[in-house]
Amino acid sequence: MQSGPDHLMPIAAVERETGLPKDTLRVWERRYGFPQPDRDASGDRLYPEAQVAQLRVVKRLMDRGLRPGRLLKLDAAALQALAEEGAGEAPPRSALHDLALFLLKTHQAAELRRELTQVLMRDGVKRFVLDTVAPLTVQVGDAWTRGELQVYEEHLLTEVLQAVLRQAIAQLGASAGPPRILMTTLPDERHGLGLLMAEAMATLEGAQCVSLGTQTPLRDIVAAAIAQKADVVALSISANASAAQVGESVRLLRAQLPGAVALWCGGAGAARLKRAAKGIQALGGLDQVSAALDRWRAQHVAARG
Amino acid sequence: MQSGPDHLMPIAAVERETGLPKDTLRVWERRYGFPQPDRDASGDRLYPEAQVAQLRVVKRLMDRGLRPGRLLKLDAAALQALAEEGAGEAPPRSALHDLALFLLKTHQAAELRRELTQVLMRDGVKRFVLDTVAPLTVQVGDAWTRGELQVYEEHLLTEVLQAVLRQAIAQLGASAGPPRILMTTLPDERHGLGLLMAEAMATLEGAQCVSLGTQTPLRDIVAAAIAQKADVVALSISANASAAQVGESVRLLRAQLPGAVALWCGGAGAARLKRAAKGIQALGGLDQVSAALDRWRAQHVAARG
DNA sequence: GATTGCATATTGTCCTAGACAAAATGTTGA
DNA sequence: TCAACATTTTGTCTAGGACAATATGCAATC
Numbered sequence: 001m002q003s004g005p006d007h008l009m010p011i012a013a014v015e016r017e018t019g020l021p022k023d024t025l026r027v028w029e030r031r032y033g034f035p036q037p038d039r040d041a042s043g044d045r046l047y048p049e050a051q052v053a054q055l056r057v058v059k060r061l062m063d064r065g066l067r068p069g070r071l072l073k074l075d076a077a078a079l080q081a082l083a084e085e086g087a088g089e090a091p092p093r094s095a096l097h098d099l100a101l102f103l104l105k106t107h108q109a110a111e112l113r114r115e116l117t118q119v120l121m122r123d124g125v126k127r128f129v130l131d132t133v134a135p136l137t138v139q140v141g142d143a144w145t146r147g148e149l150q151v152y153e154e155h156l157l158t159e160v161l162q163a164v165l166r167q168a169i170a171q172l173g174a175s176a177g178p179p180r181i182l183m184t185t186l187p188d189e190r191h192g193l194g195l196l197m198a199e200a201m202a203t204l205e206g207a208q209c210v211s212l213g214t215q216t217p218l219r220d221i222v223a224a225a226i227a228q229k230a231d232v233v234a235l236s237i238s239a240n241a242s243a244a245q246v247g248e249s250v251r252l253l254r255a256q257l258p259g260a261v262a263l264w265c266g267g268a269g270a271a272r273l274k275r276a277a278k279g280i281q282a283l284g285g286l287d288q289v290s291a292a293l294d295r296w297r298a299q300h301v302a303a304r305g
Numbered sequence: 306m307q308s309g310p311d312h313l314m315p316i317a318a319v320e321r322e323t324g325l326p327k328d329t330l331r332v333w334e335r336r337y338g339f340p341q342p343d344r345d346a347s348g349d350r351l352y353p354e355a356q357v358a359q360l361r362v363v364k365r366l367m368d369r370g371l372r373p374g375r376l377l378k379l380d381a382a383a384l385q386a387l388a389e390e391g392a393g394e395a396p397p398r399s400a401l402h403d404l405a406l407f408l409l410k411t412h413q414a415a416e417l418r419r420e421l422t423q424v425l426m427r428d429g430v431k432r433f434v435l436d437t438v439a440p441l442t443v444q445v446g447d448a449w450t451r452g453e454l455q456v457y458e459e460h461l462l463t464e465v466l467q468a469v470l471r472q473a474i475a476q477l478g479a480s481a482g483p484p485r486i487l488m489t490t491l492p493d494e495r496h497g498l499g500l501l502m503a504e505a506m507a508t509l510e511g512a513q514c515v516s517l518g519t520q521t522p523l524r525d526i527v528a529a530a531i532a533q534k535a536d537v538v539a540l541s542i543s544a545n546a547s548a549a550q551v552g553e554s555v556r557l558l559r560a561q562l563p564g565a566v567a568l569w570c571g572g573a574g575a576a577r578l579k580r581a582a583k584g585i586q587a588l589g590g591l592d593q594v595s596a597a598l599d600r601w602r603a604q605h606v607a608a609r610g
Numbered sequence: 611g612a613t614t615g616c617a618t619a620t621t622g623t624c625c626t627a628g629a630c631a632a633a634a635t636g637t638t639g640a
Numbered sequence: 641t642c643a644a645c646a647t648t649t650t651g652t653c654t655a656g657g658a659c660a661a662t663a664t665g666c667a668a669t670c
Contacts, residue, residue, distance in 0.1 A: 022653085024623080027623085030655090031620095043654065044630095045653085045654090067620075068622095069621080107489075107518060107525060155520075159518070213412060217455075224411075244662060244663085317623080327624085328651070328652060329651060332650080349625075372650080549632080
């Protein structure tokens with residue numbers, strides 16, 4: 001992050017940095033009076049770092065379901081208070097997390113990977129996912145909100161974590177039994193880390209996972225579910241996706257999948273699904289994967305036995 | 306890819322699909338009369354698949370350095386001819402490539418990875434990179450141009466290839482000696498595959514590579530080069546990046562790096578660097594990594610001896 | 611009380627047409 | 641052959657309006 005209290009960014013940079021489209025930034029300025037960037041000699045917007053920081057907080061709160069109409073009337077202090085209030089349980093900040101963030105900022109990807117692999121070996125897959133990976137992603141999200149982390153540094157961490165998790169999954173895969181779970185995300189979802197964590201948890205519990213990766217078109221999900229004779233289709237839904245779009249997609253998917261195939265949704269975005277329609281099961285967290293599997297097996301043994 | 310001869314896409318979808326910003330699409334229509342999309346009831350643009358296909362070809366040719374002013378006057382046939390002419394050596398289409406594309410389209414990532422790893426074991430790292438990975442990326446680029454591959458499918462292949470290459474590099478790393486090479490990309494470069502191929506080649510030749518991953522800010526490259534006591538800084542530059550931006554960045558980097566540190570540039574974008582300024586060495590292809598290393602070692606032994 | 615239906619408010623994205631600075635190209639002179 | 645300058649090309653930005661999709665508030669019903 002460039003320092004200097006009066007560091008100014010053009011609108012395209014703000015779009016990259018915050019993920020808010022240029023059109024949206026302009027219309028917010030017109031409607032709500034915020035952000036209110038400076039202008040250069042030819043009238044182009046130049047956003048002070050402070051406003052960009054506030055926009056990051058706004059983005060974060062919107063991902064939790066709050067709406068811009070309210071947020072953009074608040075000043076920086078009120079916004080900050082709201083963010084901290086809603087943050088829920090203070091994330092346990094460990095020495096490992098600090099080390100990871102440091103390695104990330106100094107681009108020592110290989111070192112970071114080695115460190116994480118070591119933790120994985122020491123704690124085992126389950127504890128690694130629940131106590132290290134999941135909190136780390138939260139920490140990194142917070143660090144991004146505070147402007148301490150570049151977007152590409154977040155990408156780098158994601159890459160490293162994915163590599164470590166894949167390696168872990170590959171070493172588990174041998175003893176796989178039912179149910180067969182088809183894991184993927186919806187077409188506009190680009191976050192694959194949650195998916196991978198879920199895959200690790202499920203594989204650990206002895207399920208047989210087949211991952212299609214991210215951004216699979218609905219028709220392909222359906223086709224693969226049938227071709228692979230999946231018992232369960234599991235979707236990972238991040239906080240980014242618009243609730244409406246997701247709801248529609250999930251409903252459509254449920255309609256097109258064979259009735260016998262269960263549909264599980266996890267991730268921050270899954271919590272925002274209205275009342276989960278029948279035939280759609282929302283998992284509140286990674287720790288519920290195990291319970292969901294137990295339930296499925298109980299029902300299935302009963303049905304078959 | 307949705308079929309149907311009259312499949313229509315809104316402008317946002319075209320942006321996603323082609324990588325051409327909405328603003329650019331609109332100004333091209335105003336200036337050159339192409340593309341000329343249909344309109345829906347409320348006047349919003351709807352692009353027929355044929356025009357999107359042509360836009361993909363235009364994008365491809367622009368990455369080779371051609372300018373839109375010329376390209377957009379041509380009709381589909383002329384454009385196609387130009388594309389095939391410039392394509393140079395026909396890429397050797399092997400059975401493996403067809404298999405890889407098939408596995409990609411059916412989302413069988415794990416299977417694909419297994420297949421590629423097998424080829425890697427059979428052929429060795431050098432032949433794997435030169436004969437399999439590099440041609441495969443070309444094939445995939447072509448397939449994208451023809452609209453046969455979704456963007457996310459390209460991402461998926463990239464991920465798989467990166468995983469396989471990383472694994473290969475990790476197993477080579479033991480016997481590393483001079484020169485120490487710091488490998489990375491410029492800040493706006495998001496393609497990391499070329500970097501990884503280069504790293505594999507260099508590691509294979511006994512060099513000691515330290516990778517910073519993609520999108521490293523200039524200051525961080527300089528800082529890392531000094532901290533790591535690098536002999537060489539190697540940049541991977543894809544066809545996407547604007548030649549001017551790249552030129553400026555490279556010049557700046559050269560100025561800030563210690564004089565004793567060599568600066569190597571590779572990738573399709575490196576070829577477009579004007580006359581390479583003194584102190585900047587452009588590598589024309591992956592097969593030149595080995596020669597560049599030999600040269601460096603010869604000079605360095607001579608200087609020291 | 612919980613759910614459904616409908617009116618209202620909010621919100622993101624798209625539109626037009628103009629402007630301008632940065633980059634590429636062409637031209638001139640050493 | 642190279643540098644300096646003029647011209648054209650090109651991408652990105654601006655303003656203010658519009659509209660459809662979504663969320664919210666409220667009434668009516670099971």
